[in-house]
Amino acid sequence: MDPQALSVESANIARHESAWQRLHRHWSVRIGGVVLALLVLTALAAPWLGTVDPTLFDAASRDLRPGQSGEITTLDGEMIKHRFLMGSDSFGRDIYSRVIYGTRVSLLVGIATALLALAFGILLGLSAGYLRWLDGPLMRVMDGLMAIPAILLAITLVAMWRASLITVVVAIAITEVPRVTRLVRSLVLSIREEPYVEAAVSLGTPTLKIMFGHILPNCIAPLIVQGTYICASAILVEAILSFLGVGLPPDIPTWGNIMAEGRVQFMAYPHNLFFPGVFLALTVLAVNILGDGLRDTLDPRMARRV
Amino acid sequence: MSVLEVRDLTIALPRYADRAQAASRVSFSVARGEILCLVGESGSGKSVIAQSVMGLLPRNLPVTGGAIVLQGEDITHASQQRLRELRATRMSMVFQEPMTALNPVMRCGAQLDEVLREHTALAGAERRRRILDIVREVRLPDPERMVESYPHQLSGGQRQRIMIGMALLLEPALLIADEPTTALDVTTQAQILRLIQDLQARHGMGVLFITHDFGVVAEIAHRVAVLRLGELVEIGARDEVLKRPRHDYTKMLIGSVPTLKPHARPADGTAPVVLATRGLSKTYRDRSWLSRHRDVPAALDVNLEVRKGQTLGIVGESGSGKSTVARCIVRLIDPSSGAVVIHGEDIAALPHRRLQPMRRRVQIVFQDPYRSLNPRRKVLDAIIEGPLNYGTPRAAAVLRARKLMELVRMDPESLDRYPHQFSGGQRQRICIARALAMEPELLVADEAVSALDVSVQAQVLELLEEIRERLHLAMLFITHDLRVAAQVCDHVAVMSQGRVVEYGPAAQVFGAPRHDYTRALFEAAPGRHFDFAPA
Numbered sequence: 129m130d131p132q133a134l135s136v137e138s139a140n141i142a143r144h145e146s147a148w149q150r151l152h153r154h155w156s157v158r159i160g161g162v163v164l165a166l167l168v169l170t171a172l173a174a175p176w177l178g179t180v181d182p183t184l185f186d187a188a189s190r191d192l193r194p195g196q197s198g199e200i201t202t203l204d205g206e207m208i209k210h211r212f213l214m215g216s217d218s219f220g221r222d223i224y225s226r227v228i229y230g231t232r233v234s235l236l237v238g239i240a241t242a243l244l245a246l247a248f249g250i251l252l253g254l255s256a257g258y259l260r261w262l263d264g265p266l267m268r269v270m271d272g273l274m275a276i277p278a279i280l281l282a283i284t285l286v287a288m289w290r291a292s293l294i295t296v297v298v299a300i301a302i303t304e305v306p307r308v309t310r311l312v313r314s315l316v317l318s319i320r321e322e323p324y325v326e327a328a329v330s331l332g333t334p335t336l337k338i339m340f341g342h343i344l345p346n347c348i349a350p351l352i353v354q355g356t357y358i359c360a361s362a363i364l365v366e367a368i369l370s371f372l373g374v375g376l377p378p379d380i381p382t383w384g385n386i387m388a389e390g391r392v393q394f395m396a397y398p399h400n401l402f403f404p405g406v407f408l409a410l411t412v413l414a415v416n417i418l419g420d421g422l423r424d425t426l427d428p429r430m431a432r433r434v
Numbered sequence: 435m436s437v438l439e440v441r442d443l444t445i446a447l448p449r450y451a452d453r454a455q456a457a458s459r460v461s462f463s464v465a466r467g468e469i470l471c472l473v474g475e476s477g478s479g480k481s482v483i484a485q486s487v488m489g490l491l492p493r494n495l496p497v498t499g500g501a502i503v504l505q506g507e508d509i510t511h512a513s514q515q516r517l518r519e520l521r522a523t524r525m526s527m528v529f530q531e532p533m534t535a536l537n538p539v540m541r542c543g544a545q546l547d548e549v550l551r552e553h554t555a556l557a558g559a560e561r562r563r564r565i566l567d568i569v570r571e572v573r574l575p576d577p578e579r580m581v582e583s584y585p586h587q588l589s590g591g592q593r594q595r596i597m598i599g600m601a602l603l604l605e606p607a608l609l610i611a612d613e614p615t616t617a618l619d620v621t622t623q624a625q626i627l628r629l630i631q632d633l634q635a636r637h638g639m640g641v642l643f644i645t646h647d648f649g650v651v652a653e654i655a656h657r658v659a660v661l662r663l664g665e666l667v668e669i670g671a672r673d674e675v676l677k678r679p680r681h682d683y684t685k686m687l688i689g690s691v692p693t694l695k696p697h698a699r700p701a702d703g704t705a706p707v708v709l710a711t712r713g714l715s716k717t718y719r720d721r722s723w724l725s726r727h728r729d730v731p732a733a734l735d736v737n738l739e740v741r742k743g744q745t746l747g748i749v750g751e752s753g754s755g756k757s758t759v760a761r762c763i764v765r766l767i768d769p770s771s772g773a774v775v776i777h778g779e780d781i782a783a784l785p786h787r788r789l790q791p792m793r794r795r796v797q798i799v800f801q802d803p804y805r806s807l808n809p810r811r812k813v814l815d816a817i818i819e820g821p822l823n824y825g826t827p828r829a830a831a832v833l834r835a836r837k838l839m840e841l842v843r844m845d846p847e848s849l850d851r852y853p854h855q856f857s858g859g860q861r862q863r864i865c866i867a868r869a870l871a872m873e874p875e876l877l878v879a880d881e882a883v884s885a886l887d888v889s890v891q892a893q894v895l896e897l898l899e900e901i902r903e904r905l906h907l908a909m910l911f912i913t914h915d916l917r918v919a920a921q922v923c924d925h926v927a928v929m930s931q932g933r934v935v936e937y938g939p940a941a942q943v944f945g946a947p948r949h950d951y952t953r954a955l956f957e958a959a960p961g962r963h964f965d966f967a968p969a
Contacts, residue, residue: 322805323800323802323805323806324805324806324807326766326798326800327798327800327806327865327868328808328819329766330764330765330766330793330796330797330798331793331794331797331819331820331823331868332790332793332820332823332824332872333819333820333823342808342811345808345810346810
């Protein structure tokens with residue numbers, strides 16, 4: 129072979145940056161990632177962040193302003209001095225502790241819902257995209273699900289079961305599954321026409337192996353992005369359900385529950401709504417910014433032109 | 435006086451590119467009434483230079499040195515407003531893909547009208563007259579109807595004529611044509627090339643013609659400039675450069691252009707038949723709710739035969755059904771009727787389960803090397819996938835993969851790299867190795883070298899020849915390129931509109947074509963009368 133020609137050929141390959149390098153350079157991935165990491169740390173380290181048991185209440189410490197000190201009774205009947213950083217509610221519970229512990233519930237609901245919706249969406253989407261006879265019936269069911277307002281569907285589902293973390297997660301995930309299914313199906317439909325899939329067919333690769341070995345790995349990037357959006361929306365929907373009183377039971381500290389209880393006294397004690405609201409907004413914003421950054425880096429075609 | 439003068443033009447590349455500059459110290463000029471061809475392989479910087487003249491460079495490719503002078507005016511760093519005034523009036527450009535260069539939701543006439551309204555103060559009736567004149571001048575039939583059509587209603591050649599008409603509407607001094615015929619079929623290409631030549635001669639404009647195809651260069655150029663990795667290696671009169679190239683790179687490029695003369699290898703008529711198709715047809719059914727079904731035949735009554743150790747070429751333009759036939763033979767699509775006989779067994783209608791053991795006998799190499807390999811799988815996994823499917827132990831498959839890599843002249847150590855780390859030519863070698871891992875009896879190459887640069891194409895063709903000879907493979911070679919067909923085929927079938935119109939030994943088909951369509955096809959091959967410098 130002509131060595132000169134070879135050198136021309138190899139020079140044509142652009143130097144390839146790894147996905148990690150690109151992720152690292154992207155500012156929105158950095159910001160979203162850092163904020164989210166801090167929130168995860170907060171959730172994990174909740175007991176050591178100067179909090180008390182979020183279910184504790186004391187009639188003597190009702191409706192305290194942020195920063196005021198007061199007393200609170202532990203389950204053993206012991207009275208301890210406590211500084212209410214974010215004030216207390218009308219039962220005398222520490223809002224700060226409730227908000228910090230609420231981070232756990234919100235992140236858990238967001239991540240669990242995203243994973244659950246992705247898992248089912250991938251399964252259904254792959255089937256609809258690759259097994260053509262299943263496509264019509266399956267997608268019509270999905271269309272039907274999408275025609276029902278998501279909140280209404282979630283409320284109905286939670287009302288049918290006993291309200292708990294699992295039922296809330298499942299109820300929200302069900303409303304998200306049709307969207308994931310549609311995304312996966314459209315990805316499968318375009319990827320199955322790729323020559324490398326046809327090559328696999330002519331190499332005698334069984335259908336299941338083609339679906340999970342060739343098609344699915346090439347769907348991952350858009351699915352990760354979709355996952356972040358589901359996570360953000362699930363956190364919001366959980367807060368809405370709790371706020372409406374149809375989500376998790378009121379004794380579990382979630383941001384929605386705290387806001388629901390604070391709603392009555394909003395004019396007099398706005399901090400009851402303000403602090404959980406800030407955390408909720410911050411979390412959803414961080415997840416969405418991260419999602420946008422991931423979309424730009426993982427799928428450069430969607431990126432804004434610089 | 436020269437219309438365009440480019441002096442020491444240097445254009446920087448972004449930080450993460452494979453080299454520092456897209457163009458470095460490139461100098462050339464285009465005189466009035468001259469066609470200068472800028473030739474180079476992919477990545478040579480030819481399109482970037484064209485865009486720099488038009489002021490269309492993206493911001494991350496800045497001009498860092500040199501000057502671009504259009505009719506005495508330095509436009510290297512001209513303002514956007516000045517460039518807007520100059521475009522269409524003094525210089526214009528025709529692009530490769532007319533479908534994307536035209537606005538799909540505007541009638542062609544309105545798009546032409548836009549140019550006139552932007553740059554002239556002509557009244558409506560006068561504008562309309564000018565538009566119809568130019569549509570007539572680019573030799574489009576029925577100008578009134580053309581002007582009222584949307585781009586998708588026209589053929590590729592007609593769209594390119596509209597583009598050329600739009601470029602010439604205001605009689606610019608310089609026309610830049612960036613691969614204007616690459617997306618077109620060979621007969622359409624011949625017409626467009628002739629049109630550009632005629633218009634250029636009549637209007638006396640300077641033309642900067644960008645191409646990778648030496649056949650086209652031989653057909654149209656007055657002078658030729660050869661680019662390699664952003665550097666101008668040779669410039670001179672056409673005959674000078676094509677017949678007596680001085681630079682080694684030019685010599686190598688021109689030596690890689692296949693000749694149109696078929697090779698003289700005798701074909702053994704007694705070798706066993708590996709593949710035979712009988713009455714092979716594929717009809718697509720146009721489903722519609724309201725009207726009746728419409729059957730669209732993609733292949734009709736195709737009868738072919740390939741013998742062991744020989745190559746059959748299927749030649750035709752886009753839409754002729756040549757790829758449909760290939761895909762029916764590999765059973766990527768199911769034939770509507772007819773037989774595909776491989777070693778005495780008809781596989782045309784075998785159900786999935788019984789087809790599976792037959793799959794390994796026929797393997798295929800696709801056109802696009804960038805999409806033929808799963809980007810998320812290592813080369814090794816791609817090559818051993820087939821053998822593993824048929825129960826070969828992993829260790830044996832890996833050993834064989836290493837041998838195959840040597841056979842396709844690649845380093846076996848690169849087996850655990852990912853496809854994006856290889857160039858197009860290298861990927862095509864990997865695809866060939868993947869197909870050979872199945873030990874097929876028939877190798878189908880569906881436009882397997884069409885996406886490659888001419889020098890790489892020559893290497894891959896050479897490799898395919900060597901493999902065919904060493905392994906006594908039967909080969910089915912699908913191509914639109916007559917030069918490639920002439921080089922590799924023992925027999926040739928010419929397809930048009932789903933039918934085989936001519937079929938016979940290569941020497942006979944190329945030497946004395948009988949069918950009108952075959953003759954028209956050969957007549958249209960660019961540079962057919964031109965003797966390139968021997969390799």
